[in-house]
Amino acid sequence: MKVYISATLRNFFGRNSVIDASGSTIKDILGFLTDEYPDSKEILYDASGKLRSFIQIYVGSENRTETDKWYKELKEDDEVLLLPAIAGGAPNESIISDERRKEISFDDKEIERFGKHLLLREIGVKGQKRIKAARVVVIGAGALGSPVIQYLAAAGVGTIKVVDFDEVSLENLQSQVIHTSRDVKRPKVASAKDKVRNIDRSIVFEDENSKIDTENIEEIIDGYDLVIDCTDNYKARYLINDACALLGIPLVFGAIYQYEGQVGIFNLNSGPCYRCLFPTPPEPGLVPTCAEGGAISPLPGIVGSIQANEALKLIIGIGKHLDGKLLTIDSLYLNSRILKVGKNHKCPICGTEPSIFKVEDFDYEEFCGLKEQENEIPVEGFTPEELAKKIENDEPITIIDVREPHERAIRRFPNAIAIPIGQLARRKDELDPDKDTIFICKEGKRSILAINTLREAGYTGPMYNLKGGFDAMKDIVFSHEGAWL
Amino acid sequence: MLLSEKAYRLINEHITGAYPYEACGVLLTSTDDERIDCISQASNEISAHKAKERFFIDPVWFYGIEREAEISAKKVLGFYHSHPDKPPVLSKKDEEYMIPGMIYIIASVTGLKCKEIRGYLKKGADDPALEIEIVREAALI
Numbered sequence: 343m344k345v346y347i348s349a350t351l352r353n354f355f356g357r358n359s360v361i362d363a364s365g366s367t368i369k370d371i372l373g374f375l376t377d378e379y380p381d382s383k384e385i386l387y388d389a390s391g392k393l394r395s396f397i398q399i400y401v402g403s404e405n406r407t408e409t410d411k412w413y414k415e416l417k418e419d420d421e422v423l424l425l426p427a428i429a430g431g432a433p434n435e436s437i438i439s440d441e442r443r444k445e446i447s448f449d450d451k452e453i454e455r456f457g458k459h460l461l462l463r464e465i466g467v468k469g470q471k472r473i474k475a476a477r478v479v480v481i482g483a484g485a486l487g488s489p490v491i492q493y494l495a496a497a498g499v500g501t502i503k504v505v506d507f508d509e510v511s512l513e514n515l516q517s518q519v520i521h522t523s524r525d526v527k528r529p530k531v532a533s534a535k536d537k538v539r540n541i542d543r544s545i546v547f548e549d550e551n552s553k554i555d556t557e558n559i560e561e562i563i564d565g566y567d568l569v570i571d572c573t574d575n576y577k578a579r580y581l582i583n584d585a586c587a588l589l590g591i592p593l594v595f596g597a598i599y600q601y602e603g604q605v606g607i608f609n610l611n612s613g614p615c616y617r618c619l620f621p622t623p624p625e626p627g628l629v630p631t632c633a634e635g636g637a638i639s640p641l642p643g644i645v646g647s648i649q650a651n652e653a654l655k656l657i658i659g660i661g662k663h664l665d666g667k668l669l670t671i672d673s674l675y676l677n678s679r680i681l682k683v684g685k686n687h688k689c690p691i692c693g694t695e696p697s698i699f700k701v702e703d704f705d706y707e708e709f710c711g712l713k714e715q716e717n718e719i720p721v722e723g724f725t726p727e728e729l730a731k732k733i734e735n736d737e738p739i740t741i742i743d744v745r746e747p748h749e750r751a752i753r754r755f756p757n758a759i760a761i762p763i764g765q766l767a768r769r770k771d772e773l774d775p776d777k778d779t780i781f782i783c784k785e786g787k788r789s790i791l792a793i794n795t796l797r798e799a800g801y802t803g804p805m806y807n808l809k810g811g812f813d814a815m816k817d818i819v820f821s822h823e824g825a826w827l
Numbered sequence: 828m829l830l831s832e833k834a835y836r837l838i839n840e841h842i843t844g845a846y847p848y849e850a851c852g853v854l855l856t857s858t859d860d861e862r863i864d865c866i867s868q869a870s871n872e873i874s875a876h877k878a879k880e881r882f883f884i885d886p887v888w889f890y891g892i893e894r895e896a897e898i899s900a901k902k903v904l905g906f907y908h909s910h911p912d913k914p915p916v917l918s919k920k921d922e923e924y925m926i927p928g929m930i931y932i933i934a935s936v937t938g939l940k941c942k943e944i945r946g947y948l949k950k951g952a953d954d955p956a957l958e959i960e961i962v963r964e965a966a967l968i
Contacts, residue, residue: 349893349903350926359897384952385927394952396924398886405886425886426929428869428906430921432849432880432913464914660914 345371345422351397354385363422368399368412371422398425436659437567437592438472446471446500455542456498469658470498476657477501479563481554481582482572483530484508485637486596488520489646490570490653495538497654501546502538505562506530507553517639554578556701559585568656570594570649574633576623577710583608583616584701587691592656596649598637601674603645606683607652607665609692614666618686626711626787634784641673721790723807726815729780733757740779744792745812755782755812763792767799775803786811828904828930828946829862832965838944841868842909842936849873849882851908853892854930855901862964863904863930867892881920882908905930912937915945922956925949932961 345361355361356379363378365371376383388394399407400423401416416422436443448456448470459465459473476499480490483506494502510518510525510533518530525533531549538547550562559581563569569591571582579595586593592610597603608615648669655661668681690697698704724732732739743750743758750760761769773779773796781789786809793805808815834854842850853867869884869892884906893903906929910916915933917925925931927949935942946961 346890348890349897350929353928389953396926400886400890403887423886423890425890426926427886427924428851428884428889429873429924430851430882430908430931431918432910433916433918433921435880661916665919 343371343416343420343422345375345424348425350426351385351424354382355379366415368406368422396427398427400425436472437656438475442475443468443471446474464660465658469660472657473498473654474500476568477566478568478570478653479503479505479566480570480572481505481578482574483520483534484514484572484574485517485598485642486572486646486649488518489643490572490650491520491534492537492541493647493650494653495541495545498542499545501548503548503550503566504531504534505550505552505554507551517637517642519643554581556581556706559701560589563591564589566591568592568594568653570653572596572646577706577712579616580623580709581701581706584691584698584704587615588701594649594653596645598641598645599635601638601641601672603641603671603673604668605645605648605652605664606668607663610665614683614685615689615692617691618689619668619683621686623710638673644671644673721793721807723809724780725809726818729808729815730818738777740774740777742779742781744781744783744788749784753812753816758782763788763795766792766795770796770799770801773801773803775801778804778806780806780808782808782812784811785813828959828961830961830963831862831864832963834863834866835963837866838907838934839941842934842941843939845909846936846939847911848878849880849909849911851882851884851906853889853903854905854907854932855896856904857901861904865901866907879911905932907932907934909934909936915943917947917956925956927952930959
């Protein structure tokens with residue numbers, strides 16, 4: 343069988359224009375070619391074994407590129423043509439339509455304010471108008487939200503909605519640079535609003551001082567162009583992703599932990615979603631949140647700035663972005679990588695046969711392991727006040743501190759035995775099953791994991807959790823220090 | 828990569844004539860030093876409603892061009908296409924369809940004018956595309 347090789351592909355077939363191949367089907371011929379010319383395998387197939395987009399197979403003038411046509415018997419005088427597909431398309435479209443851009447105008451002050459953007463060929467007046475027309479929701483006004491909100495405001499994003507239920511605390515100030523010492527105990531959205539107004543009073547700032555849940559998430563983000571996830575927990579991430587996927591709103595995701603960060607774009611032009619990348623969350627307590635595990639101060643500045651940069655590129659419609667990719671950054675050793683994120687066709691939210699149609703129908707608490715399982719024995723716990731009373735009354739109890747050594751170095755819990763979670767099962771004999779044993783960690787989550795670990799290891803003594811962890815108890819411990827120690 | 832003035836003029840005529848739709852064609856050389864000195868204008872076979880932002884060249888038409896080129900001692904160097912009202916940067920689709928070793932010229936066209944041309948090349952099928960310099964012969968005079 344004669345196979346004609348296009349001049350564009352010949353370098354991979356020993357520079358031959360016609361090859362006499364043995365075989366009676368396209369499938370046989372392709373097998374023959376890759377056996378005879380091993381270099382051709384790389385040009386014909388991608389890493390997953392799929393025929394590359396730029397390869398076209400013809401028999402005479404009939405297109406037989408589809409794999410189901412590869413098994414049809416060929417006639418002796420048929421000529422097989424291996425040709426290139428020459429195709430392409432325009433670069434990224436902006437998520438802001440031309441109609442909305444055309445409605446925007448600038449005054450002299452704005453032309454001066456955004457002069458450095460207007461000088462950039464890729465942004466120019468058209469791009470800056472798109473930025474002004476954009477309506478962006480930032481969920482979380484904490485470590486990541488701080489740079490994101492400030493850069494979006496400085497860049498001139500017309501409408502910024504900030505969603506956060508929390509108040510500013512002293513420990514936030516190490517990394518949440520949108521808040522200052524004067525903002526402690528104020529709602530984070532109020533503090534963010536002041537900062538944005540100080541940057542540019544013409545920005546429409548919408549504050550939403552509430553916790554996102556299945557009831558309110560769609561209402562919060564519906565009608566906006568872009569959502570930026572600056573939260574710090576899995577439940578919120580899945581909820582935001584699902585609502586964005588259902589409403590067709592692109593999502594810029596960011597996450598930090600200790601020295602490492604991640605940024606990605608999901609739900610853009612039917613691309614992959616967060617669930618395609620992470621179909622299930624890790625077991626509760628296994629991966630500490632940033633609040634529990636800590637993060638170096640400038641890390642959220644780096645990751646949040648990249649999120650803001652990606653958001654602006656999507657708004658303007660320029661450059662390459664992280665659609666279908668995940669950027670990972672290690673700020674300790676200065677490594678970064680971009681991982682490809684494939685679309686999961688079995689994804690329950692964006693796959694070919696979705697099973698989630700409304701966020702209200704999905705139990706995020708259960709999915710993230712935050713609910714007590716029916717067959718799981720509930721973990722009993724004491725409040726900080728109850729534990730303080732037991733200590734004061736000198737009751738016979740054992741306190742086990744499951745925090746890591748570097749956490750204990752910050753604040754020691756008096757008279758506690760330190761056993762990190764990883765060592766619990768093999769050191770269970772150090773516990774007295776006749777005494778009440780109380781487990782403490784930073785926030786009261788890992789201590790539940792510790793109790794369940796010991797149960798699985800066969801320990802039968804009475805075990806209790808300190809509700810809210812050492813964080814909830816630190817005021818009592820230190821105000822009472824010396825009184826009951 | 829050198830681009831002859833004649834080839835540039837023909838590309839310019841083609842892409843401005845096709846505006847606001849994408850235009851596409853084949854880059855050829857008839858010289859040993861492999862400068863682009865002739866082109867072949869293709870028809871954009873993508874359906875009309877998508878043609879402002881997509882292009883596709885009929886492989887069988889290209890097969891004919893390639894055979895003709897061989898007879899007249901010409902060589903296919905690559906392809907050109909336009910981005911109406913868009914910068915001459917590779918889109919995801921452009922990159923996906925790049926054949927290793929072929930030169931891809933993208934021309935940004937706005938209104939009635941070609942604003943800028945840029946060239947790209949991929950070494951291996953899984954390698955990232957590299958930008959290559961396209962020098963118009965007029966610039967050397």
